[in-house]
Amino acid sequence: MKYKNLYNEWINHPYFDEDTKLELKNIENNEKEIEDRFYKDLEFGTGGLRGVIGAGTNRINKYTVRKATQGLANYLLENIENAQEKGVVIAYDSRHESDVFAREAALVLSANEIKAYLFEDLRPTPELSFAVRYLHCAAGIVITASHNPSEYNGYKVYGEDGGQIVPSMAECIIEEIQKIENYEDVSYISDEEAKSKGLLFIIGEEVDKAYIEKVKELSLRKDMIRNSGKKLKIIYTPLHGTGNKLVRRVLNELGFEVAVVKKQENPDPNFSTVKSPNPEENEAFTLALEMAKEYETDVILGTDPDCDRVGLVVKNDQDEYEVLTGNQTGALLVEYVLSTMKEKKVLPKNGVLIKTIVTSKLGEEIAKSFGIDTTDTLTGFKFIGEKIKEFEEKEDREFLFGYEESYGYLAGTFVRDKDAVIASMLICEMTSYYKSKGITLYEALKEIYKKYGYYEEELVSMTLKGKEGLEKIKEILKYFRENTPKSIENQRVKWFRDYKNAVAMNFITGDMEKINLPTSDVLHFTLEDESWFCIRPSGTEPKIKIYFSVKGNSMKSAKDNLKMIKDHVIKMISNS
Template sequence: MDTELVFKVKHWIDNDPDPRTRRELQALLDAGDETQLKQRFSGRLVFGTAGIRGVVGAGPMRMNRLVVQQTSAGVGLYLKQQVPDVAPRGVVIGYDGRHDSKQFARDAAAVLAAMGIKVYLTCEVAPTPLVAFGVTHLGAAAGIVVTASHNPPLYNGYKVYWGNGAQIIPPHDSGIAACIESAATGPVVMQELDNAIATKSLVMLETDFYEAYRQGVKTAGILQNHTRPDLVSLSYTAMHGVGAQMAETVLRDAGFNHLYSVADQREPDGDFPTVKFPNPEESGAMDRVIAEAKKHDAVLACANDPDADRFAVAVRRSGEAEYQMLTGDQVGVLLGHYLLTHSAEDQRFTCTTIVSSSLLSKVAASFNATCRTTLTGFKWLTNVGMSEQRDDNRFLFAYEEALGYTVGSMVWDKDGLSALLAFSQLTAELAASGKTIWNRLEEIYREHGFHLNAQVSIALQPDTPNIGAYLRETPPDSIAGRAIISVDDISCGLRRFADGRTETIELPNSDVLIYRLEGGGRVIVRPSGTEPKIKCYYEIVETMTDEDSLQSVQQRAQALMNEFISAHQQSLPQ
């Protein structure tokens, strides 16, 4: 076996505080498994704008205690460089219900405390939105949440918030990454947590912290619509995550007492035993909460993902026993429309992403409201929402199609708990006037057109030319028979119109092409820079006729979408 590799492995074993992962590496050494060891030591988990995330296991390319300790030392070093008063302001740390999350969070706390930085550590598992809330609520310099969100059981992760309560954006990600590399070259110093508590460098966030979030939701101006909650019954699942207690509490605080939780998915369980993949978007993941809804003839079947920052809902079809999942775009547009209907005149700033439906922007325009489009990811939505809001146009709402929503400005990240409450209040208000969610969707579609969105990942041959370069060098003038009205090239921040005009796009550079088509269609192409693969996002807009029902326009739009996708894929180089 390569001697340099053996040295690296033995050095890691000598510094690894976890006997379990030490044994794991020693077993690989003893077995002479050079292939596996090379994978573990080919680099280290890359710290990006979402922090780090990976399979739990031994070595620098896995999530483990030593990686978390080194990462925390890097975060602490960067904070000391960037935030002069980081020591007294401190860092909020929370964690989800995965098997290693509590230990990882305690390790992070021990490292930062040893660096002289005050730490606020949740006394038990906490929904991710509570950590984001805690940063601004406590005036902290940063926040850390140990979670792998809706990833499979083998994963864990580590996400960082800046002092504004939003996820970090460049240049903080690269700055932290550089500090982690530096910190990983030497031993990591840690402080015993009992000593940290005694010296008041560690504060445990007890019941009053969780109560502060609850009261914040309870008193939020945009969540004060208490129209007939008694008319709405709903089933709920935490999907073996950490959302149940707070979700049930904020719903009952608002008068939603016809609430039925899925018992065998209510408590945190890092094995996620009843779901193949703990993501509400995955096939089968909502089966139990829909069965619970049917059992009680509930109106809604609702879910949070395991760290409760996402929200999903299936709605009973009018006059039927069956339930239909709403897409993330449908929930986003419904919430946006509802909140704009009730918002104050000085709170009409909304945000969505380039790959989400364009419908929210049209709804916002009809309310004379602002809708800002950002790059994909809540880090962009909330940082833009925060930086661009004004006293006379305060932030109201943001969403992305991957089931992420934030309502108001109490939490500057996606929050599946307040979204759950807002959607329930919308449903109750509609029920009070004899309407349903489906009625409201149809009203929106009749006014603005039926918007159907789809995402397709296309695997290409290894020798296929670079798709981004090909499309820029040989730009199409139509897609699937539809004329191109304009092309946004986010890599250079330029919009080109068919008539030759150009204008600047105010977005960070990214390898993305957006084609807007005649008839309201849209294609977004995101080429991969590392493999022969592209992600394509499609949008079809169909006018609803007087004879159309939701079902008929959906069927027509879906048929057009299938043809549209097929024609576009065939136009790409193979």
């Protein structure tokens, strides 16, 4: 049993420290746990590592972080000109071991004579993206597991352009990591030696200030905020993460006043006040909603631990607070940004909206009404960042706004990842603008539905943990490929898109088309009335995700149709 041999090697090899060995000795009678920790290496996926913190090859720990960093260092030295001098910038969030893993990465880079720029304290992920560009680095690393539960951590890599690495670059780094047969072959020096050699630099306020100034430049109505920003009642929760200082600083400097949820203000690696620090889940706003009962508010914002996603809560027609979906917030922002640019006569004719294939088409319909094209990408903001880079290189189109249904939004190009600092600023500005017109955000959303159609979306996530869960996810996708539905209830399937095999098939006309996107294990089904559903494995969690989207002539018809399609598809999955 290979996994048992690896387990014994970690316990007996002098390279591994005593704390690691003790942790492993404590599970010596748990065969299933030993297997899960050692049956494979923690996979370096399309963006980096993500896994449960702990000892073992299939866990994230200082040894797997060191090995990944050595692979990255080898790639940079081989492929990026002047990589040692350009260096790598490293940020980290509030999770367990984040600061430790960040420093471990810095010391491996320093041992390879690559300059390491390490933030002095926790920082939002989008600021890391900015810092790569601001410092002209060869790459960036951020230690985060985004909104995963507290037992997780992760390691994401960014390229020279400030965007998350795309699959082609990830594959090259993976090759380098796989060449490292022994953990003790990783180069490593002490903190003192790295600093004495001029290879480790601690950064902070200079980068913060430059980033904040760029964010404020994206404000479309600065005068309005100065005059009436303080009339907007804002509650904000950073959910124990990295957003607290910068989100509030940007809003305050523009002219807003922000009330923070005190129990969730400070960093807490256990995220002790929530089941999950995920603004996509209504429960994350429980404390903010309690605060809103005493503090009359127009808008509630919540950012995830690494502050790249933001959730939004507004009052509905029944005077009750309602958590908007990522698609709804995205539609509001698209309408606001484009209409304001048109009003100010700065809307470019070659402007483009970018969204992912699992994001509602409502944003696309809004953009079309302004004469703006929409480009679709695979799920993952790395692909939106890649498109921004492509537009700049070709100089043929101008990026205006990008978003995905999972609460990620971006304006501007100085960051190449979803940015909850930017999005929070634009949401507050948008809310303030509508308030000045006597309109709530919810009323603005209703106007969008009235104008463009009633869209209803839902995401169903099924958690399937461990080795058995991974196999079940593969079985489900295999089942739908081999038993592709030709109809759902009373509707025929019009288009079946298999992004793994890069082919789209029209079941009604018999036409076939090539999909010109990177390959990915994703299945997308479009029905005759343009409703659709999509099945894909999560890239960061042990889940399979099923996305649904319908359009109706009323909200009731949209909800009814969504339920019918969803019930049918979930039944198919249960029988797979």
